[in-house]
Amino acid sequence: MKQIKLFDPAIGNNEKKVVNKILKSGFWASGSGTGYVQKFEEKFNDYIGSKSCVAVNSGTAALHLALNLENVKNKEVILPSLSFVSTAHAILYNGGKPIFVDVNPETLCIDPEEIEKAITKKTSVILPVHFGGMACDMSKISKISKEHNITIIEDAAHAVGTKSLNKKIGRHGKYVCFSFHPVKNLAMPNGGAITINEEKFLHSTNFLKSMRWCGISNRKGTKYDITNLGWNFYMNELSAGIGIEQLKKLDKNNIKRKNIAKRYSEELDIETKMKFQKDCSYHIFWIQVKNREQFMIKMKEEEIETGIHYLPIHKMSFYKKFSKKLQITEDVAKKIVSLPIHPNLSEKDITRIIKSVNKFM
Template sequence: MSKIKLFDPFVDESETRAIKRVLDSHFWASGAGSGNVKRFEMKFAKYIGSKNCVAVNSGTAALNLALSMIDIKGKEVILPSLSFVSTANAVIENGGIPKFVDIEEKTLCIDYTKICDAISKKTKIILPVHFAGYVSNLEKIASLCKKFNIDLIEDAAHAAGSSYNNKKIGSHGKFVCFSFHPVKNLAMPTGGLIAINQKSSSNISRILKAKRWCGITNRRNSKYDIKDLGWNYYMNEFSAAIGLEQLKKLDWTNKQRQKNGKRYFNEISIKEKMPFDKGCSYHFYWIRVKNRQKFRKKMFEKGIETGTHYEPIHKFSFYKSKIKLPITEKVSKEIVTLPTHPNLSDYDIDKIIKTVNGLS
């Protein structure tokens, strides 16, 4: 019995050829490289309709750097707790205070109706996560940001290729952070990117580019200056070369994910499940079950890998938050994630649906 994997990047000979070209060039880092990183930034910016993009080596790095562009020391950042821990770590990394807000039961994205109660004089940023590729209510969140003079930064780690009001994700928030971790819709060995949508975006992009490489700026021949702290966050040429090939396929691979998501939505008999939305890129598909451990064990025995996304961040020892988030806490105990990747056959999807329905 072959196992159905939860995540599996879609690759063909084009990635193999791209990797060989970088290998043979002997320029593997981006600084002196063969231009793949720059090309990826330009092509991705065009794809999402953003003013400028800065590629980095992970979604975590993208979040850390984007938040470093706004002074949040001692200030609050509003975010959901049902996310990968990097979303909140980036706030702490930059001296800010994470203010967790509950999620909507229907979409598992941050509940904008609860954001209002969480806004205080200290609030600097709202940081929604587009959970599983389903876009948070950006219109409502953006109007709150405008009203209270707060910045919108999006965690779009799950949402490469998702759209909102027919516009690709990446063109809305002041900064939009993507992850290209191998499990993501656009997969690289490791990678991330910050999309910039604001005035002076080329100046901001210059600052971010210095920050992504140890603060190095004003490089002329072998001379350079350091005006600010920076990190070793640059994207390498192999990742960018793979990313360029993955980007060409992204609309098609997302269409396959969406087709699978639509079948789950229509055919899974469980009531608590991810809704269908045309703008969603279905990074994975979620359902909720009561006896999760038993359910996942049975699925595994049938050769179907499932996941749990996520442990709520506010419950981790490091965060020690006493805040009560009833929906997040309930969902995090029940959520099971199903595969949507384009390597799944119709037979695989039939089998997953049949198995889920048989267990519920």
């Protein structure tokens, strides 16, 4: 029986060709972001409809830099606990304090009412995560941010191609952080980006570019100055070359993901599962099952890989001191399972997954 993977990057000949070309060129990296990196930034900026885009080497680095710009030191940042740990790490890297709040049980995105309750004089940033590619309730979150004068930085690691994050339809955060990790909808060996949506924040672009490459600025030929303690976060040419090819087929691949999600939402005999929504880019499709361990073993015996996204961050040893009771997150975290959802799945594979899930329910 063929193994069905949980994640599987959709690559073709064009990715192979561009990798070969870059390998042969001998030009694999430029910290300042010329060549393919610059091209990727232009194309992604165009795709999102943002005002500027700075490419980096991971979603983690994107969050790290965006929060650095806001200077969250000794301030509070509100986030969901149901996320990859980078969302919280990025706050600690910058000396901020993560304030975990609960999620909406229907979408598993941060609950705006819980955000409101968590605001204090020290709140500096709201950091929503568009869980599984489903956009958070950004109109409510934006309203809260305006009323309390708090910045929004979005973790859109799951949401490359979620249409409501596109400027032409609606944009909300000061900075939007993307990940191009190999399992993401736009896959690279590693990569990430920060997009800036508003003209008035455009001045941050040069600072971000300097910070992603060791604080280098004022380059003139071979001479430069160091104006800040930056990091080595720049994107390499190979990732950017692959990213340009991935971007060309992103919408087509996201439609494939949506079609799979539609079948899952209609054909899975499960009470609690991810809803079907046209705007969602379906990086993840989640279901909730009572006997998760048994269920995952049985799926594995059927050669179908499943996953858990996520074990909540506030329950991790390292985050103990920031922990508090988050009822919905904790209930969900005991039952949540991710099913395969990627463009390499055939109709036959999807039918096999649905039949297996229904058999074990």
